[in-house]
Amino acid sequence: MNPDFGNLTRRRMLVRGAFGTAGLMLGGHPLLGKSTAPAVAPAASAAPARAVIQIWMWGGPSHLDSFDPKPDAGRDYCGPYTSPIATRADGVRICEKLPLLAEQARHFSLIRSMTHGINAHETASYAVQTGHPPGRLLWPSLGALVSLFKGYDHGYKDLIPPYVVLTSPQGRFSECGFLGPAHKPFATGGDPNRERFEVEGIVSSRITDERQKQRRKLLGELDTFGRALPGDPALRHKEQCEEKAYELILGEARELFDLSTESPEVRDSYGRSTFGQSCLMARRLVERGVPYVTINYKGWDTHKQHFQTMDRNLPEMDAGLATLISDLESRGLLDSTIIWWGGEFGRTPKIQWEPPWNGGRGHFGACFSALLAGGGFRGGQVVGASDSTGSEVADRPVYPNELLGSILERMGIDPEGPLPNPLGEDLKVMPAGIDGFPRGDGRLREIM
Numbered sequence: 001m002n003p004d005f006g007n008l009t010r011r012r013m014l015v016r017g018a019f020g021t022a023g024l025m026l027g028g029h030p031l032l033g034k035s036t037a038p039a040v041a042p043a044a045s046a047a048p049a050r051a052v053i054q055i056w057m058w059g060g061p062s063h064l065d066s067f068d069p070k071p072d073a074g075r076d077y078c079g080p081y082t083s084p085i086a087t088r089a090d091g092v093r094i095c096e097k098l099p100l101l102a103e104q105a106r107h108f109s110l111i112r113s114m115t116h117g118i119n120a121h122e123t124a125s126y127a128v129q130t131g132h133p134p135g136r137l138l139w140p141s142l143g144a145l146v147s148l149f150k151g152y153d154h155g156y157k158d159l160i161p162p163y164v165v166l167t168s169p170q171g172r173f174s175e176c177g178f179l180g181p182a183h184k185p186f187a188t189g190g191d192p193n194r195e196r197f198e199v200e201g202i203v204s205s206r207i208t209d210e211r212q213k214q215r216r217k218l219l220g221e222l223d224t225f226g227r228a229l230p231g232d233p234a235l236r237h238k239e240q241c242e243e244k245a246y247e248l249i250l251g252e253a254r255e256l257f258d259l260s261t262e263s264p265e266v267r268d269s270y271g272r273s274t275f276g277q278s279c280l281m282a283r284r285l286v287e288r289g290v291p292y293v294t295i296n297y298k299g300w301d302t303h304k305q306h307f308q309t310m311d312r313n314l315p316e317m318d319a320g321l322a323t324l325i326s327d328l329e330s331r332g333l334l335d336s337t338i339i340w341w342g343g344e345f346g347r348t349p350k351i352q353w354e355p356p357w358n359g360g361r362g363h364f365g366a367c368f369s370a371l372l373a374g375g376g377f378r379g380g381q382v383v384g385a386s387d388s389t390g391s392e393v394a395d396r397p398v399y400p401n402e403l404l405g406s407i408l409e410r411m412g413i414d415p416e417g418p419l420p421n422p423l424g425e426d427l428k429v430m431p432a433g434i435d436g437f438p439r440g441d442g443r444l445r446e447i448m
Contacts, residue, residue: 049375049410050336051286052146054294055279055321056129056170057343059121059301062361063369064349064390065310067094068112073389077349079307079359089380097314100322106380107325107334108373109447113384113393114342116400116437119363121301124344125172131401133436137423140177142404145429146292147183148420149413156291159253161186164285165294166278172344178421185294192259192277199257256288257281266327271319279320283327286337291411300343303360306351325373338375338407343368349390367393370403375410378447398444399437405430406444415442 064070069084070077084093087105094102094110101108116133118124123134130139140148143163151162165185169175176184190198259267259277270276275297282293297317302309321341328334346368347361367386373379384396405415408430415430432442 048336049338049407049412050289051291051293052142052338052340052375052407052411053282053286053324054143054292055339055341056294056296057300057341058170058296058298060124060343060345060347060363060368061300062302062306062310062347063112063367063386064347065095065306065314066098067110067369067371068386068390069093069095070349070388070390073349076351076353077389079351081307081310089382092380092382095314097310098318098322100318104322104325104373107329108339108371108379109377109381109383111370111372111383111398111403111444112386113396113398114346114368114370114400114403115393115397116345116365118365119345121344121363122172124363124365125170127437128342128344128400129170129173129175129404130177131404131430131437132434135435137425137427138174138177140179140183141173141175142407143185143292143294144176144179144183145408145413145419146411147185148179149429150291150411151183156289158289159251160256160285160288160290162290163292163294164188164290165296166281167191167274168296168298170294170296178423180422185292188257191274192257192281193272193274195260197257197259197277197281199254256284259284269319269327270323271316273316273320275316276320276323279324280327283324283331283333286328287331287333302347303352303362304357306347306360308359328374334374335376336374338377338410339373340370340403340407341372342370342403346390367391370398372403372407372444372447375407376448377406377410377444381447383444383446397439399434399439401430401432401434401437402439402442402444405432405442406448409443410448 064078065081069081071082071084081095081097083096085096085099085102086093087102089105092105092110094105116124116127118127118133127133129141131142132139147163150156156162163183163185165187167188167190169185169187176182188199255261259280262280267277267280270280275295278295278297282295285293299309299313325334325339328337345363345365348364352360352362367390384398385394386392387394408415413429415428416432417429419427419429421427430442432439
């Protein structure tokens with residue numbers, strides 16, 4: 001894990017882009033040359049999905065206060081949210097703080113029986129994003145798998161990496177796992193809600209293009225080492241990487257991150273928040289062809305004063321996510337783009353009213369919710385159920401590998417196919433029968 005990756009300065013980006021790391025040299029990013037890793041073509045499939053937008057609810061969102069309300073459980077469970085609202089999906093009700101999403105319910109399906117039983121952030125995040133409980137191997141996340149099978153070894157040519165995180169790294173675990181840094185996400189840094197989205201190393205209102213070119217010229221004049229060894233293969237490779245890095249900084253790719261080209265009405269509809277504008281940026285990325293985008297949405301680890309935080313967060317989430325769904329649908333992109341909403345776990349159903357929590361909810365991995373939209377998944381459905389207080393799975397438990405395997409299948413990647421790896425082990429991409437996460441054939445057939 002590289003904790004400062006999302007805070008690259010321009011100089012540091014050029015240095016990293018030019019020299020890379022030993023692990024990155026195995027990857028197929030155009031800054032670093034052709035991959036030497038084994039390439040296995042994804043299984044042939046009629047699946048329509050070409051991209052995933054993962055909305056990662058960092059900290060774990062409450063299932064009772066979002067998509068699995070329990071108004072009859074009493075104040076100790078539902079708190080002030082006692083009036084869930086009907087949606088456009090027959091018989092499906094969600095929290096009253098999500099009216100815009102209620103209007104979009106025909107486009108998404110809810111899983112109300114996610115489970116893994118883990119209550120620690122790090123291990124729960126790892127389990128949900130890799131589909132594996134902690135064990136001997138450090139498995140890659142879903143984003144890294146999509147990078148492997150849909151990235152540079154399989155025809156992806158854009159300078160924008162195939163796995164992007166808006167805006168800060170997720171932390172908690174190593175996203176690339178044993179696949180190595182070549183499949184680590186590019187974390188943009190910056191804040192898309194600012195007047196100008198200053199993606200580190202790509203867009204800046206502080207440094208003009210002319211000044212950037214002057215800096216580059218000065219660096220070239222100071223490069224006596226390069227002039228002393230003309231034609232050296234390692235230095236030539238460095239120069240090629242530097243050329244590609246400057247293409248990102250000064251070329252047309254940076255315009256992708258300039259949200260000022262969007263109309264004020266569109267930006268307002270997403271919500272003038274970091275999350276809302278990240279949703280807009282995610283739409284632009286998948287529209288360009290980036291296969292995997294994560295929005296790392298912080299602020300959901302609500303141990304204290306939970307409902308005060310929800311009163312702020314839920315309307316913000318409602319505007320951003322609902323507009324993302326409707327915008328993708330209006331542009332003809334929803335059928336080819338999967339939206340996956342969820343976090344590492346839920347929150348304790350019973351509210352902790354006593355000090356110091358003052359109405360907080362703790363970590364809860366026994367039962368929680370997830371949302372899937374687009375990409376060929378059927379909308380307007382509910383998979384599984386929790387009990388009357390949201391404390392246990394009452395019907396149809398869904399384990400992380402089942403959720404991730406279903407997304408992979410919709411992306412045309414065979415979950416039971418071979419997973420190339422530098423360990424030389426005989427591994428499958430996302431097998432159904434994982435120790436600790438048993439579940440049938442490992443697919444969400446109800447909505448596929």
